[in-house]
Amino acid sequence: MFQVYLVEPDMQLNHLLCLYLQKEGLLTTSFLEGEKAIKNIDKNPHLWILDRETPTIDGFTILSEVKNKYPDIPVIMISEQNSNIDRIVALEMGCDDYVSKPFLPKELVLRVKKILEHIHGNVKNLNRIILYADYKIDEIVRIVQKDEEMINLTSKEFDLLLLLVKNLYRTFSREQILKYVWNDGHLGAERSVDDLVRRLRRKMRNLRIESIYSYGYRLLPNQVLKIKGCKTVTTQNEDIQGLFQ
Secondary structure, three states: OOEEEEEOOOHHHHHHHHHHHHHOOOEEEEEOOHHHHHOOHHHOOOEEEEEOOOOOOOHHHHHHHHHHHOOOOOEEEEEOOOOHHHHHHHHHOOOOEEEEOOOOHHHHHHHHHHHHHHHHOOOOOOOOEEEEEOEEEEOOOOEEEEOOEEEOOOHHHHHHHHHHHOOOOOOEEHHHHHHHHOOOOOOOOOHHHHHHHHHHHHHOOOOEEEEEOOOEEEEEOOOEOOOOOOEEOOOOOOOOHHHHO
16 A cells, blocks of 8 residues: 655645545555654655645755655655746756645645556555565565564565565475576575575564475464555465466
């Protein structure tokens, strides 16, 4: 499910926009002040909506912070200033869209959906969050959170995590993991797989990765939490042979 962070100091407009966004199935967290919003940048939502005239810390400052740390996260700026200069400055800073007030809430929602569809595909396909134990794994933006804290995984660590968590009980040989994670382009020994598993275990200690002697690894289920709008990890026995062809 896509997460949208909204920064809008007008309480009534803030509430109204939240209702419209949530109606479209978007998880929405709102802030009335820029100072509180900027403390949540590392929680990495899928999209930001920033008001230009936010108190304490203005929208341009938040935009700069977001784009400096996470340049690929889209930002829409809304403003009472229908100024070409402000619009140009925002776009030069990396803003993905600029909407002048007054506007219809439905218009903003359509702009949000258009940007998300451009980046992630069909917005209707929202169930991309996998829950395993106390981990929240976002398959779209490739992030992992535990108790709202980010767990920094490398690209290959995340690929291995997805392979295992989407195929509980399925045993993979080291050769299969090499072929899947390194896409046939890795010439190293199978020990690389052991090193990768070791790093993943160290970062995500609640993963029940079981070693199969002289063969490979599999992931066993843990306690699974159910959250509305997210898909839970269940045992899967589908044939995934196509991954390795």
